[in-house]
Amino acid sequence: MRDRKLRVMVAKPGLDGHDRGARIIARAFRDAGFEVVYTGLHQTPDSIVKAAIQEDVDMIGLSSLAGAHMYLFPEVVKLLKENGADDIVVVGGGIIPDDDIPKLKAQGIVEIFTPGSKLDDMVGWVKANVKTRTD
Amino acid sequence: MSLTYSRKIMDDIRKEREKWERTLKEVFSITPQRLERFSTVSDQEIKPLYTPEDLQNHDFQRDMGFPGEYPFTRGVQPSMYRGRLWTMRMFAGLGTAKDTNQRFHVLVNAGQTGLSTAFDMPTLMGYDTESPRSKGECGKCGVAIDTIVDMEDLFDGLPVDGITTSMTINPPAPVIWGMYIAMAEKRGIDRRKIGGTIQNDMLKEFIAQKTFMCPPIPSLRLITDTVEFGTHEVPRWNTISISGYHIREAGSTAVQELAFTLADGIAYSQAAIERGLKVDDFAPRFSFFFNSHLDFFEEIAKFRAARRLWAKIMKERFKAEDPRSWWLRFHTQTAGCSLTAQQPYNNIVRTALQALAAVLGGTQSLHTNSLDEVLGLPTEEAATIALRTQQIIAEESGVANTIDPLGGAFFVEALSDRMEEEALAIIRKIDEMGGMLSAIEKNYPQREIADAAYRYQRQIDESIKTVVGVNKYATEERLPVEILEIDEALEKIQIEKTLRIKMERDNGKTGECLERLGEACVSGKNVMNPIIDAVKAYATLQEVCDVFRGAFGEYKDPGIY
Numbered sequence: 152m153r154d155r156k157l158r159v160m161v162a163k164p165g166l167d168g169h170d171r172g173a174r175i176i177a178r179a180f181r182d183a184g185f186e187v188v189y190t191g192l193h194q195t196p197d198s199i200v201k202a203a204i205q206e207d208v209d210m211i212g213l214s215s216l217a218g219a220h221m222y223l224f225p226e227v228v229k230l231l232k233e234n235g236a237d238d239i240v241v242v243g244g245g246i247i248p249d250d251d252i253p254k255l256k257a258q259g260i261v262e263i264f265t266p267g268s269k270l271d272d273m274v275g276w277v278k279a280n281v282k283t284r285t286d
Numbered sequence: 287m288s289l290t291y292s293r294k295i296m297d298d299i300r301k302e303r304e305k306w307e308r309t310l311k312e313v314f315s316i317t318p319q320r321l322e323r324f325s326t327v328s329d330q331e332i333k334p335l336y337t338p339e340d341l342q343n344h345d346f347q348r349d350m351g352f353p354g355e356y357p358f359t360r361g362v363q364p365s366m367y368r369g370r371l372w373t374m375r376m377f378a379g380l381g382t383a384k385d386t387n388q389r390f391h392v393l394v395n396a397g398q399t400g401l402s403t404a405f406d407m408p409t410l411m412g413y414d415t416e417s418p419r420s421k422g423e424c425g426k427c428g429v430a431i432d433t434i435v436d437m438e439d440l441f442d443g444l445p446v447d448g449i450t451t452s453m454t455i456n457p458p459a460p461v462i463w464g465m466y467i468a469m470a471e472k473r474g475i476d477r478r479k480i481g482g483t484i485q486n487d488m489l490k491e492f493i494a495q496k497t498f499m500c501p502p503i504p505s506l507r508l509i510t511d512t513v514e515f516g517t518h519e520v521p522r523w524n525t526i527s528i529s530g531y532h533i534r535e536a537g538s539t540a541v542q543e544l545a546f547t548l549a550d551g552i553a554y555s556q557a558a559i560e561r562g563l564k565v566d567d568f569a570p571r572f573s574f575f576f577n578s579h580l581d582f583f584e585e586i587a588k589f590r591a592a593r594r595l596w597a598k599i600m601k602e603r604f605k606a607e608d609p610r611s612w613w614l615r616f617h618t619q620t621a622g623c624s625l626t627a628q629q630p631y632n633n634i635v636r637t638a639l640q641a642l643a644a645v646l647g648g649t650q651s652l653h654t655n656s657l658d659e660v661l662g663l664p665t666e667e668a669a670t671i672a673l674r675t676q677q678i679i680a681e682e683s684g685v686a687n688t689i690d691p692l693g694g695a696f697f698v699e700a701l702s703d704r705m706e707e708e709a710l711a712i713i714r715k716i717d718e719m720g721g722m723l724s725a726i727e728k729n730y731p732q733r734e735i736a737d738a739a740y741r742y743q744r745q746i747d748e749s750i751k752t753v754v755g756v757n758k759y760a761t762e763e764r765l766p767v768e769i770l771e772i773d774e775a776l777e778k779i780q781i782e783k784t785l786r787i788k789m790e791r792d793n794g795k796t797g798e799c800l801e802r803l804g805e806a807c808v809s810g811k812n813v814m815n816p817i818i819d820a821v822k823a824y825a826t827l828q829e830v831c832d833v834f835r836g837a838f839g840e841y842k843d844p845g846i847y
Contacts, residue, residue, distance in 0.1 A: 165407065166407035166410070166411045166497075167423075174739070217426055218426030246660065266660055267627055269747045
């Protein structure tokens with residue numbers, strides 16, 4: 152295992168422009184000592200997966216607040232698998248109804264953070280659950 | 287000059303205040319203050335008491351005056367709510383045009399007095415439902431509009447010549463407005479008779495809301511085309527709704543919301559003047575849109591300061607002479623970002639307080655958020671409670687009986703003065719950067735907002751700021767709230783509808799119209815008439831927007847955090 156900082160990607164899939172949460176979390180991750188890649192808005196699942204592989208990240212945090220998470224989040228997991236990169240941990244956050252959470256988890260999204268989540272709790276979760284990827 | 291008092295009286299007040307402060311100190315030495323520092327939701331420090339001493343530079347006639355008179359601190363109309371109440375305008379949009387049309391009818395029957403349309407993400411970004419980029423998004427956070435047929439279905443059975451319609455649309459605003467005008471004309475209604483608002487405020491998109499299509503300079507050109515067209519051809523239409531709402535939702539402070547919004551207004555005015563329009567011909571059709579957040583007095587002071595500051599900008603900077611150019615007329619929406627998913631019924635109370643602040647601040651129209659908007663699109667029941675909240679404020683509480691009831695309160699006047707002063711300092715800074723377009727290129731407002739948002743989130747996490755039900759008084763159990771779900775099958779139905787229209791239309795004619803639009807983009811001719819021709823020939827929203835993308839290029843998010 153390489154001895155390096157955790158590399159996390161914060162990504163905004165879809166057309167949704169609500170980036171307040173994503174940008175705050177990107178900052179909190181940076182302040183926690185992670186290396187952060189923020190994709191900016193309006194990414195497709197395909198562009199996110201390509202960038203994640205190229206940037207060699209350990210985790211992708213997907214943010215969606217406009218209701219398209221049921222398509223976009225599993226699509227990212229599917230494309231990671233197709234590209235042999237399914238050891239990248241995928242988590243999600245945003246306006247996600249309670250009923251959707253088990254369905255997303257069943258499709259490989261490891262954890263979902265809903266409104267009201269604390270920054271330190273999310274940072275703590277990442278430290279406890281995401282490891283640097285092995286070559 | 288002071289508010290009303292003589293030097294002798296002021297001396298007495300100072301002595302009494304000093305005496306009171308000594309007493310206060312004794313009281314706090316026994317029982318300390320609740321907090322070390324008291325501040326607004328935007329972190330402005332607030333004193334324990336305000337007195338006439340805080341208004342020593344305040345002049346009644348100059349700074350406050352009378353409603354309907356310059357500088358309009360107390361309201362733009364002389365009669366305010368004694369004449370007509372504010373417009374109760376609930377923002378609605380879900381699923382297909384037919385679904386939203388049904389919701390419009392429900393709201394109008396419940397006593398709503400204006401329409402307001404929410405579009406889905408593909409429509410907001412200028413894509414048709416069939417675009418691969420639209421997958422999973424159809425009808426999710428508003429209504430899907432691909433063609434003029436959708437626009438006709440949306441307003442079916444609604445009196446578009448008798449009711450005003452607001453449309454929250456930005457990059458494709460000229461197209462959606464063109465569809466609305468074309469729809470009205472197909473019904474035999476003159477474009478000079480229709481009234482309403484398109485948001486059409488791209489600068490705040492780059493700053494905060496982030497639905498964008500073309501880069502800033504061509505975006506401003508398209509907006510100026512709509513201003514020019516509206517001034518000459520659709521005189522009852524508000525061509526831009528200069529919006530602070532999204533700036534605030536993105537995490538700005540109240541003063542930043544005020545300053546950035548008015549700075550955007552300055553940029554639009556400048557562009558229209560450079561086009562050759564006279565300020566008094568277009569400025570009366572500019573309207574504004576603000577957030578009403580949680581801090582009651584800060585919001586009221588913001589609205590009052592906004593009116594006064596804009597009046598001065600119009601009169602002194604742009605030399606407007608028509609009093610209607612000096613008016614800052616505004617719509618308000620309560621703060622979506624203040625709602626909590628936890629204990630969602632508390633959101634009714636938050637919204638009621640925010641709505642009350644908007645009314646005490648003299649808003650011209652108001653949307654009250656539904657308790658479930660943090661969870662999904664509002665259900666019919668939740669939207670009705672939100673509308674009833676406005677009706678209770680208007681017709682039961684008595685607050686609309688007198689104009690600007692808080693005018694003259696030492697705290698409110700002092701806070702209004704301070705917010706005007708601080709906003710003006712930010713506007714000057716933007717002027718020094720060369721105006722809002724170059725400030726945006728330097729990412730100045732974007733960074734300022736990101737900093738404020740992060741600071742606020744940290745204050746919540748550290749319980750410096752209280753959010754009831756989240757970082758205080760939290761409970762484990764979750765109240766069941768019904769969530770409105772949008773049927774995934776709608777996407778297929780909408781795609782088929784648009785495909786059918788494309789098959790049935792005269793493709794040659796549509797193509798010619800789009801070509802003429804492309805030529806107008808290049809030559810600098812106003813795009814509005816070519817757009818109206820194209821949508822009448824059933825060109826889709828994306829086909830028209832693709833012409834813009836081709837001519838002007840696309841803007842990419844710089845990804846600042």
